[in-house]
Amino acid sequence: MTTSVEARALRADAQRNRDALLIAAIEAFAQNGTETSLEDIARRAGVGIGTLYRHFPTREALVVEAYRRGVDTVCEDAARLLSEEPPDAALLDWMTAFVDYVASKRGLAATLKQASDVGHHELFADMRAKMLTALQSMIDAAIADGAIRSDVDPADLLRTLGGLCMMSDQPEWKEQARRMVALLMDGLRYGAPAAR
C-alpha cells in the first residue's frame, strides 16, 4: 500500500544514475520515439546497460517514469479549466490540450494507448486513473449543466482520445486531431437536455 513512497532512500550514486537515465530517456524518446534502443539510452546517460535494467526492469517502466510528470500536469489542468469556464468548454479545451500535448511528445502516443487500456501493466494504472479522474470531473459537471448527454463513459472517451493520438507523427495531424475532438464534443452534445 505504500507504493509510491520509496521503500528506502537510494544510495547517492544510484540516485544520480537514475536521474541521468531519465533525462537521457526523455531526450532519446523525443528524438526517436519510444522504440529507441535501450543500449543507446544507457550510453547517453553514461552508465552501463545493466544499470539501466536495474532501475527500470522493463522498457515500459522507463517510459512511464519519463512521461509521468507531463501527464500529471495535463491532468491537474482539468480543475483549473473547470474553475474558469463552463464545463462543456472545459471538457473540449482539456481534450484539445491533451491531444496537443501528445503531439508535442513524440513517442508518448503509444504509451498513452497502453495506459488507456484496461488490462495493461500495473505501471500504467496510475496514469490511467488520473486521466479518468480528470475526465470524470469535467463530464459530471457538464452533465449536471445539461450541456452534454448523460450516458458518457469516461473510459470510452479516454480510449478514443488514446486512439486519436496514435495518429500523431503526421504533418497536419494537430489540426486534424482538433477537428476530430470537436466532432466528438458535438457527439456528446447531441441530444443533451440543453439542446432540446
Add this chain to the structure above:
Amino acid sequence: MTTSVEARALRADAQRNRDALLIAAIEAFAQNGTETSLEDIARRAGVGIGTLYRHFPTREALVVEAYRRGVDTVCEDAARLLSEEPPDAALLDWMTAFVDYVASKRGLAATLKQASDVGHHELFADMRAKMLTALQSMIDAAIADGAIRSDVDPADLLRTLGGLCMMSDQPEWKEQARRMVALLMDGLRYGAPAAR
C-alpha cells in the same frame, strides 16, 4: 502505370511459394499480430527466409498483401449498404462493420493506422484510396440528404476510425468501439440541416 498487372507471369514454383507464404502470414498474423518473426512465417510456409524476402521485400509488403482482400470486401460493401438504406444509416453501419472487421483480425489494426496515414509507403496508398472512396460516397449521399453536416472530411473520419481500431486486442473493445462510432455519428449529425 501498369502497377497492378504482374510484369511477367511467375514461374510455377515461385507462385506456389508466394501463395504458401501469404497463407502462412495470414495465419501467423492472426495468432501473434503483425510483429510475428518473419523467420517463423517462412518456416510455416516451408520456404527459406531468402524466398520470403524476395517475394515481399519489406514486412509492410507482406502485411498489405495479406489483408488486401479483406479490406477490399469491406470497402465494396459501401455500395450495397447505400442501395439498401438511407445514407446516414449506411454510413453508421459501414463504420460499425469496419470496426467489427478489424476487431476480428488481430494485427490488422496497426496496418490500417499506417494505411490511413498520408505520407506512408506507396503500398498502403491503394488501401487508403479505396477506403476514402467508400467513405466519400456515403458522406456525399448523407450530406445531399441533409442528414449530416456538410463540413466532413473523409480523411478525418478515416484517421479517426483508424485510431479507434488501435484499441482492439482488448476484451470489451468491440462494444466500446461501437459506442464510439455511434457517438461520432451523432457528432456528424449535430447541426445538420435536417436536425434544425
Add this chain to the structure above:
DNA sequence: TGCAAACCGGAGGCGGCCTCCGTATGGTTG
C-alpha cells in the same frame, strides 16, 4: 578505518533482421 550492503558495468547468449551468392529448377528452344 573497516566492512557489508548496495550498486555498477559489460560480456555473452539469444533471437530477429536482412543480404548475398552458390546451387537448383522450370520452361523454352532447336
Add this chain to the structure above:
DNA sequence: CAACCATACGGAGGCCGCCTCCGGTTTGCA
C-alpha cells in the same frame, strides 16, 4: 529429348538489440 539459361531457392553469416548474470567497485554506517 537434350541442353541451356533466366528465374528462383535457401540458409549461412554479419549486425544489432534484448536481457541476464556475476565479479568488481562504491557508499555510508559503526
